[in-house]
Amino acid sequence: MNGFRVELPHPDNSATNSMGRVFIVGGRYITLRLFTSAPLPSTSEVSFATVSARRYSDCTDLRSTSIFPVQTTAVSGVHSATVRIRLPSDAAVYMFCVRTEPNLSWKHQGNSSWLQLAVFKPAVVSAVSPSLLPFWAHIFVIFVLIVVAAACTAVSVSVLALTRTELKLLRGVGSSDERCFAKAVSPLRKRGNRVLCGILFIGVVSCATVAILIEDMIQFTGVAVAISSSLILVFVVIVPILLCARMRLPFVTSTMCTANLVVVISFPFSYPVGRLLDWLLSDDLPAMCDRSHIQSLQRANQANLAVKEAEEELADQVGGTGASIVLGLSDKSVKDLMRTIDDVFMVEYSAVLDEKCLSLIATSGYTRIPVYEEDRTNIVALLHVRDLAYVSATDRTSLKTLCKFYNHPVNFVFEDTKLEVLLSEFKKGNTNIFDS
Numbered sequence: 001m002n003g004f005r006v007e008l009p010h011p012d013n014s015a016t017n018s019m020g021r022v023f024i025v026g027g028r029y030i031t032l033r034l035f036t037s038a039p040l041p042s043t044s045e046v047s048f049a050t051v052s053a054r055r056y057s058d059c060t061d062l063r064s065t066s067i068f069p070v071q072t073t074a075v076s077g078v079h080s081a082t083v084r085i086r087l088p089s090d091a092a093v094y095m096f097c098v099r100t101e102p103n104l105s106w107k108h109q110g111n112s113s114w115l116q117l118a119v120f121k122p123a124v125v126s127a128v129s130p131s132l133l134p135f136w137a138h139i140f141v142i143f144v145l146i147v148v149a150a151a152c153t154a155v156s157v158s159v160l161a162l163t164r165t166e167l168k169l170l171r172g173v174g175s176s177d178e179r180c181f182a183k184a185v186s187p188l189r190k191r192g193n194r195v196l197c198g199i200l201f202i203g204v205v206s207c208a209t210v211a212i213l214i215e216d217m218i219q220f221t222g223v224a225v226a227i228s229s230s231l232i233l234v235f236v237v238i239v240p241i242l243l244c245a246r247m248r249l250p251f252v253t254s255t256m257c258t259a260n261l262v263v264v265i266s267f268p269f270s271y272p273v274g275r276l277l278d279w280l281l282s283d284d285l286p287a288m289c290d291r292s293h294i295q296s297l298q299r300a301n302q303a304n305l306a307v308k309e310a311e312e313e314l315a316d317q318v319g320g321t322g323a324s325i326v327l328g329l330s331d332k333s334v335k336d337l338m339r340t341i342d343d344v345f346m347v348e349y350s351a352v353l354d355e356k357c358l359s360l361i362a363t364s365g366y367t368r369i370p371v372y373e374e375d376r377t378n379i380v381a382l383l384h385v386r387d388l389a390y391v392s393a394t395d396r397t398s399l400k401t402l403c404k405f406y407n408h409p410v411n412f413v414f415e416d417t418k419l420e421v422l423l424s425e426f427k428k429g430n431t432n433i434f435d436s
């Protein structure tokens with residue numbers, strides 16, 4: 001052999017140093033072209049040894065690789081042949097051993113550098129690109145995004161919890177805090193679908209970015225998914241819902257700016273999608289009826305019943321109905337309407353709700369019974385008959401315990417209070433009034 005070159009693959013898997021030694025990657029099939037001083041017969045074979053020896057010396061016992069057959073080719077003016085080899089992947093320097101016939105001995109081709117094949121292991125380059133942000137920047141951005149996503153959840157729970165009809169009901173018959181709540185939420189609630197789209201857009205983008213940043217920070221997908229899912233579940237879903245459930249009214253006022261900011265930021269996305277939802281859902285986002293709605297309806301119903309009861313009682317005392325009642329209210333006072341304290345059915349505050357006491361209350365025919373302590377003029381509580389629905393005579397429950405549990409308010413008025421003023425109190429729902 002006078003020399004060789006790498007034919008296939010070319011040129012990625014081979015290299016040559018300044019001394020002429022060829023470097024290849026082991027464990028792969030490579031085609032070599034051998035250049036000889038005389039034509040090689042078709043029965044020629046090639047093997048390799050890692051031990052140096054004199055040229056044309058016997059290397060039968062020095063071989064360390066498999067045997068590879070030679071394929072002769074006719075090239076004008078040049079004696080050459082090709083051989084397809086596969087050397088081990090361990091790093092080593094190999095030298096050629098050639099024989100022309102199967103029954104002949106192997107001949108070492110010398111240890112010249114241009115007749116050597118050096119196998120090397122390619123350097124493993126990490127496929128993961130280094131993070132562009134430092135560790136502290138990852139933590140800060142993740143914290144900000146979780147706060148933004150949590151605020152979006154809080155806004156959706158607080159602002160979008162009630163429909164516009166329910167907000168009107170709160171503004172009409174709710175408490176002062178509920179009326180303020182309804183007044184603050186109503187402008188945003190009119191754009192409920194757009195607010196919903198904006199909240200979902202900002203929240204989803206924030207959560208997705210958190211997952212990407214965590215994966216970029218720790219460079220392990222499985223752990224990143226577990227950590228991001230846990231953070232989102234706890235701080236974006238559970239905590240905002242719990243806070244809104246316990247402090248909905250004060251929380252709404254603090255999230256109004258956030259809700260408006262969300263609408264502005266997500267306008268390119270939320271406006272067209274919100275308009276589509278307005279068309280599909282008749283311009284209103286459906287919401288489930290909650291406890292505050294039921295309480296508002298109950299208060300409104302109690303107020304209407306109180307007014308009706310007051311009008312009926314005043315009609316019996318004043319005489320007449322309609323306009324005659326209204327005209328008589330300004331002339332008569334409480335002492336003309338109230339019965340004396342001796343005629344009122346009362347229950348002692350320290351009484352025990354046994355079978356006898358419950359039977360006495362049931363036969364009295366009253367739905368609200370004053371409760372006094374020691375003296376009949378010392379009224380300390382009010383018992384509603386409906387409060388006894390879950391009371392059993394066998395339990396011998398104390399009336400004091402029952403009154404403290406329900407804690408119904410008792411309102412007192414002076415005997416010279418005009419019935420017109422008293423009717424106003426009835427309209428407010430304060431129907432349990434006693435003459436002081």
